[in-house]
Amino acid sequence: MGVDYYKILQVDRSAKDEDIKKAYRSLAMKWHPDKNPNNKKDAEAKFKQISEAYDVLSDPQKRAVYDQYGEEGLNGVPPGGGGFPGGSDGGPTTFRFNPRNADDIFSEFFGFTSPLGRGGMGDMGGRGGFSRGGPFGEDIFAQFRNAAGEGSGLVPRKGAPIERTLHCSLEDLYKGTTKKMKISRDVNDSSGRPSTVEEILTIEIKPGWKKGTKITFPEKGNEQRGVIPSDLVFIIDEKPHGMFKRDGNDLVLTQKISLVEALTGYTAQVTTLDGRNLTIPVTNTISPTYEEVVKGEGMPIPKEPSRKGNLRIKFNIKFPSRLTSEQKSGLKRFLTSP
Structure with a gap:
């Protein structure tokens, strides 16, 4: 398959969109060249790989082509030639991956309009490597801290946990049970546009759990730019029993x-x-x-x-x-x- 984008982002091939976003957030902050002034060349190469991997895996169409045809498919050359199946006329169609600028991906993800200026990292040059037009014009990490509401440190702030009471009968807590909870939350798609999605959460109640037991679903709150989504926490409450x-x-x-x-x-x-x-x-x-x-x-x-x-x-x-x-x-x- 050539380049293994899943390995680059350190996620499984079955990773969900939120897992891919989480992995990119962590790795992009770690390997951004501005954060590695003593190792900028290697950091640029790593940052480019991370950005390219995210660009592919966060886009359903690109990811589907990559999963089926590998890196050659992204270049418009599926193994065996002849194009990709599924053209509008029933014949083969073509697909070519045009990688985006790593700076643009970073600024779009973290919510900055022009974090680096045009003197930052250049075009990826058809995935051939980084060219640099000069040093960064501004401190992107200071921008990130300001956008995230943080005065210091490089880690974006996280929203306060959202707590909800989960009422359980004594029978539920005696035998154990499974409860389904429907939630609605705001998310940003791969292009940064907000939308509302509904999701079913499965909560496994274990036999013997007590009132006050907490079940946490990490980062299931609303997505906002510059803020890590809140954790959704269900707190067990025990209904009174007749006997x-x-x-x-x-x-x-x-x-x-x-x-x-x-x-x-x-x-x-x-x-x-x-x-x-x-x-x-x-x-x-x-x-x-x-x-x-x-x-x-x-x-x-x-x-x-x-x-x-x-x-x-x-x-x-x-x-x-x-x-x-x-x-x-x-x-x-x-x-x-x-």
């Missing part, structure tokens, strides 16, 4: 029982969050502060989902509002007997 309350990794359940059941024995019937039915005999005398602990029937532990916390059953004992004299006498005899 269970969560206490760390434990589940707490309160059951109403009579005084007779508290004194003579009780069998709890519990339906778990994943639909199983548990029968739990309680043989101890149940006092108002008593808890029956069922080990391993609580919430999954996130770092070890095969392990679970405990189920703690509390009791709300219903005391009789009135007792007859006979009942009182009977209770006295029962409670005071050896």
Whole structure:
């Protein structure tokens, strides 16, 4: 294939447009000749390669030709000759890659109208190498800092994280689930024109996640010139449950029982969050502060989902509002007997 543009930008062949932009942003800032005054010749060559790779891979048509026919295809010479399929008359068509000036690509990407003046890097000369008409007329990195709102440093500022609450039922957090979230965001196309796109984000909820857990989608905010897009952060919130309350990794359940059941024995019937039915005999005398602990029937532990916390059953004992004299006498005899 000749030149490997994917290798130059250090991205996979399946890289998305945002991955290509991110790679160009990082490498162009690193290898810009103004940032490498002691190694300008090598930096110019590297910067030219990076710009050319971005020029090809950020354009869907150029990328498609390159992926199928390689560098020869960009020169208008697909292997085997005869032109490219798909002409308007059903016959072959032609394609020729006219590489853009590296300065123009850089200024367009970072939002400057004329960052270097015409005394900067010259035409790429049909991808034959850099010619220089003279030193840079102005400090492009100072311009970049000003455009990005930064007073110092070479890294563009990043927008503040965008946080959204993600409401989950206790069942979702017990079993784990997948949620789809539709977002709308502003992006810039390869020519810098803004547009609005809709995107579906897939969020994998892991068993045992707690309220406050954050899921971050890097740089999914709106794109703006001179600003790295904000991260989109979803924060887990737990909906109240009709039966269970969560206490760390434990589940707490309160059951109403009579005084007779508290004194003579009780069998709890519990339906778990994943639909199983548990029968739990309680043989101890149940006092108002008593808890029956069922080990391993609580919430999954996130770092070890095969392990679970405990189920703690509390009791709300219903005391009789009135007792007859006979009942009182009977209770006295029962409670005071050896």
